[in-house]
Amino acid sequence: MFKDVVGKKSEKIKNIIERGLVKRFAEAIGDPHPIYIDEQAGKASRFGGNIAPPTIPRTFDYGVVEGLNLPKKGLIHGEQTYHYNRPLLVGEEVYCYMELKDYYEKTGKNGLMSFLVVKRYGEDKEGNVIFTEGSTIIINEAVREGMKV
Amino acid sequence: MTQHIVELRPGDLLETVLEPVSRMDLIKYSGASGDFNPIHTIDEEAKKAGLPGIIAHGMWTMGNLAKLFTPYYEEGFIQDYQIRFAGMVFLNDIITLQAVVVEESDDEYIDFEVRAVNQHGKPVIKGKIRFKKLKE
Numbered sequence: 001m002f003k004d005v006v007g008k009k010s011e012k013i014k015n016i017i018e019r020g021l022v023k024r025f026a027e028a029i030g031d032p033h034p035i036y037i038d039e040q041a042g043k044a045s046r047f048g049g050n051i052a053p054p055t056i057p058r059t060f061d062y063g064v065v066e067g068l069n070l071p072k073k074g075l076i077h078g079e080q081t082y083h084y085n086r087p088l089l090v091g092e093e094v095y096c097y098m099e100l101k102d103y104y105e106k107t108g109k110n111g112l113m114s115f116l117v118v119k120r121y122g123e124d125k126e127g128n129v130i131f132t133e134g135s136t137i138i139i140n141e142a143v144r145e146g147m148k149v
Numbered sequence: 150m151t152q153h154i155v156e157l158r159p160g161d162l163l164e165t166v167l168e169p170v171s172r173m174d175l176i177k178y179s180g181a182s183g184d185f186n187p188i189h190t191i192d193e194e195a196k197k198a199g200l201p202g203i204i205a206h207g208m209w210t211m212g213n214l215a216k217l218f219t220p221y222y223e224e225g226f227i228q229d230y231q232i233r234f235a236g237m238v239f240l241n242d243i244i245t246l247q248a249v250v251v252e253e254s255d256d257e258y259i260d261f262e263v264r265a266v267n268q269h270g271k272p273v274i275k276g277k278i279r280f281k282k283l284k285e
Contacts, residue, residue, distance in 0.1 A: 021181070028181035029212030030167065030174075033219045047285065048224055053219075054227045055212040058183050073186065073198065082230040084281075087222075114190045 002068065002103040002116060012123070020053045021059065022090050023095030029053060042090065050090035054082055057133050062098040062120050070137070078115070079136040085129060087137075094122045094130060101134075109117040112137040154221040154259065155282060159187040163217040163261075169241045170205055178209040195250040205238035210274050211264050217248045217263070218280060227279035230260060236273040248278060258282055 034041030035051055042050030088094065102117035115142040120133040157163075164196040175189045184206055187194035195203045213231050218227055238244060259282065264275035 024177075028174075029209065031213070031216035031217065031219055033216070033222075035222045036220065051222070051226075053212060054215050054230055055208060058184075058208050072157040073188075079234065079235055080208070080211060080232050082227070084226060084228050087226045101221075116176040 001101060001114065002128055005067040005100045006103050007100070008065050008067065010097045011063045012095045012097045013036055013061045013123060015059075015060045015094045015096050015122075017052050017056075017088055017090050017092050017094060019050070019090050022050065022056065024058050025059065026053055031053070033113065036090075047087060047089065051087040052090060054084065054087075056088065057082070057096075057120065057131055060096050060120075060122065062096045065100055071139075075140040076140065077135065078138045079134070081092060081134040082125045082131060084131045088122070094127060095125070096120065096122050104138060110140055112140075134137070151206060154218075154224050154280060155254065157193045157254070159250050159252060159261065163232050163239045165246045167213060167244045167246065169243050170238060172203065172240060174207065175203065175205055177210065178206055178212075182208065184208070194253065200237070202239055205242075206233075207234040210238055210244065213244070214246050214248075214274065215278075216265055217246055218278065221280070225258075225280055225282040227278055229277070229279040231264075231278075232274050232276035234269055234274055236267070238265075238267065238273050242273075244273065254282070256282065 010016055019117040023037045026032050033051060035045055080087045096119045101119045105112060105114050118135045121129060123129050139143060179185050179190055188198050188200060189203055189206050192203060215227060215230065245266045248263045251260045251262050259280045263281045264272045264276050266272050
């Protein structure tokens with residue numbers, strides 16, 4: 001049902017790695033390490049400032065891919081990957097967008113399952129990729145029926 | 150805990166056991182992440198979705214697992230982090246985070262197999278981390 005959306009990308013959105021968000025996020029994953037939240041520790045580190053936990057990009061705004069309208073409930077998160085060229089720095093601007101990389105269907109013991117492979121990108125101002133994020137989302141038959149597609 | 154990640158050898162283990170999963174853990178993660186899907190916080194909504202009770206966000210567990218590497222940021226950073234969500238995490242579950250060195254480390258990186266296991270010994274997430282070494 002999302003076949004014709006494959007390959008479509010969203011417009012880039014500017015995100016700022018806010019100090020308050022990083023602190024709340026680090027605390028929420030039980031990892032309030034000084035490298036994330038203590039300014040002095042950040043300055044003294046090899047990165048010259050605080051960095052952000054590797055799974056934080058999940059909270060960023062990646063814009064909207066036209067035609068990729070997912071239900072709010074019933075999605076199953078199958079896989080998640082990150083690739084970093086360097087850690088994210090607290091305070092920096094990151095330009096984010098997403099793309100539907102693939103869509104396929106499989107019939108398993110729970111009926112027809114749909115798989116969406118979404119790739120997200122974070123770039124610096126010059127367009128250098130800082131990180132990429134991959135997510136595989138599974139939609140089962142009951143949810144598909146609810147979507148009337 | 151080893152002082153330096155570069156001194157780890159194949160088979161060496163990094164491990165931490167978390168406090169039992171609480172509703173407040175998941176409320177905090179909902180707020181910090183912006184993922185307010187109510188199956189993670191409200192019993193009735195979880196039951197409506199066919200679950201026995203509320204479950205942790207997969208990303209909460211994945212976020213926690215990465216902290217095994219946080220003490221080593223002076224030596225490098227997580228370059229690649231791949232996870233497959235293998236099972237659900239329920240309230241009061243006791244989760245153990247583990248990372249095992251899988252290969253002789255070279256000049257560039259160290260590879261780990263990582264997983265989070267519940268109190269029944271069942272992996273709830275599993276995958277790989279490639280830790281990129283940075284020069285002095």
